[in-house]
Amino acid sequence: MSGLIRVVLHINFHTRDDVPWITQEREAELVPFVAKLLQGLDCKLIQGGAASSHIHLLLEMSPTLSIQELVRRIKGASSHWIHRRWPELKEEGWQNGYAVHSVHPDGWDTVARYIQRQREHHGDARVQRADEAVDALQRPDEAVDSSPPPSNLAIFDGSGGVFLRWE
Numbered sequence: 053m054s055g056l057i058r059v060v061l062h063i064n065f066h067t068r069d070d071v072p073w074i075t076q077e078r079e080a081e082l083v084p085f086v087a088k089l090l091q092g093l094d095c096k097l098i099q100g101g102a103a104s105s106h107i108h109l110l111l112e113m114s115p116t117l118s119i120q121e122l123v124r125r126i127k128g129a130s131s132h133w134i135h136r137r138w139p140e141l142k143e144e145g146w147q148n149g150y151a152v153h154s155v156h157p158d159g160w161d162t163v164a165r166y167i168q169r170q171r172e173h174h175g176d177a178r179v180q181r182a183d184e185a186v187d188a189l190q191r192p193d194e195a196v197d198s199s200p201p202p203s204n205l206a207i208f209d210g211s212g213g214v215f216l217r218w219e
């Protein structure tokens with residue numbers, strides 16, 4: 053990993069059809085799996101967390117990867133692993149798209165805390181994808197209102213198109 057270029061991203065994607073299969077027990081295995089997977093891609097997971105139907109990853113990305121390639125690998129490898137680890141989930145998977153925003157170094161802690169508190173934050177409610185992304189962007193932590201907002205956000209719908217974007 054380059055010491056000169058640091059790209060930190062907050063990536064968020066949902067389960068297919070928002071099926072709530074990410075129990076706390078599964079999250080406890082899934083997040084370490086993703087951390088190890090990222091290590092193998094020369095990336096570093098800073099904080100991972102999930103609620104029942106989506107996952108958040110705050111990570112430092114290898115500058116040699118594209119975001120699209122990175123997300124494709126995370127979803128592909130984790131989906132494969134999930135189906136082997138929990139055969140009862142073989143019909144389940146990830147949504148096609150994802151949301152991503154870049155995070156300023158001063159905002160890492162705030163985003164990490166937001167991710168840690170996912171279940172508390174969402175309760176059992178299913179979360180609308182666009183709402184969640186906006187929520188993460190604008191209110192990473194209600195308790196901290198002095199943090200700088202993340203600088204941009206894009207949501208990719210899986211067909212290569214962007215349907216919501218701030219810059």
Ligand SMILES: [Zn+2]
Binds near residue numbers: 103108170174179184
């Ligand atoms: Zn969330």
